[in-house]
């Protein structure tokens with residue numbers, strides 16, 4: 418009887434694996450086709466200054482576009498694209514979109530807006546790719562760009578520091594450490610003058626007003642970055658309570674999150690009303 422069960426589960430396992438494999442192959446096919454037809458869209462999520470209550474920039478977030486026009490989130494294709502060697506092409510497309518958007522964003526939101534571009538871990542240490550990606554960026558464009566890399570990308574790629582970072586610096590590009598606090602070796606990276614900005618991962622922002630440990634972590638990051646001259650951004654602000662905590666109890670000056678604005682298409686940003694919801698700071702009592 419036990420034998421029968423084993424056999425049953427073995428068959429089930431095989432069927433499930435077959436299904437997973439088929440699903441993966443289907444996704445791969447769709448991804449390749451989407452690339453051939455350039456069916457990707459770049460959304461822009463506002464980044465705000467908590468102190469001034471103004472918009473300071475945007476993060477570029479890629480979406481796949483299905484044939485019917487609906488959008489596919491990056492969680493459904495970025496990893497596979499990386500494994501298949503297709504992410505570099507996608508990143509080139511996103512940068513192209515960002516560079517095309519930049520003059521229009523400057524016109525609408527001021528000459529100092531900055532747009533962040535996400536770079537995957539495996540791309541960050543790839544000297545040839547990073548060189549090719551950034552070689553045509555003019556100094557004026559570079560002034561309006563930030564490259565977001567994750568901690569793990571920076572730790573894993575010693576080559577990044579030795580060969581990629583000097584290249585980016587020479588081209589006037591700034592570096593931000595994304596999802597800060599979720600990787601490892603954060604302190605070394607801060608002291609090595611890699612980052613101009615860190616984005617505190619949203620796990621430390623979520624419900625921060627009632628989580629003493631997150632509060633402690635925010636204080637520590639803030640004081641470290643303050644001492645080192647690194648700008649700090651709070652990611653994933655979703656509620657008025659979280660925002661209120663940041664404003665009253667921390668000196669963190671920049672934030673991003675659904676509470677202010679969702680990622681939006683360029684056209685909507687240019688033609689719509691002021692995209693950012695941010696009341697003036699409350700008077701301290």
Ligand code: C2E
Nearest residue numbers: 478479490491511535536537653654655673674675676680
């Ligand atoms: P990320 O770089 O950490 O981007 C922030 C993600 O958090 C975005 O998800 C954004 O829409 C979401 N987000 C923003 N505010 C809030 C909030 O208040 N609450 C919550 N729950 N989420 C919020 P998205 O657009 O789905 O992107 C997910 C991840 O996919 C990104 O995380 C990034 O790692 C990756 N990604 C997106 N675009 C690109 C790209 O062009 N290239 C690469 N390599 N990766 C990308």
Ligand code: MG
Nearest residue numbers: 476535565595
């Ligand atoms: Mg990011």
Ligand code: MG
Nearest residue numbers: 595596616652
């Ligand atoms: Mg992030």
Ligand code: MG
Nearest residue numbers: 595596618619
């Ligand atoms: Mg994240």
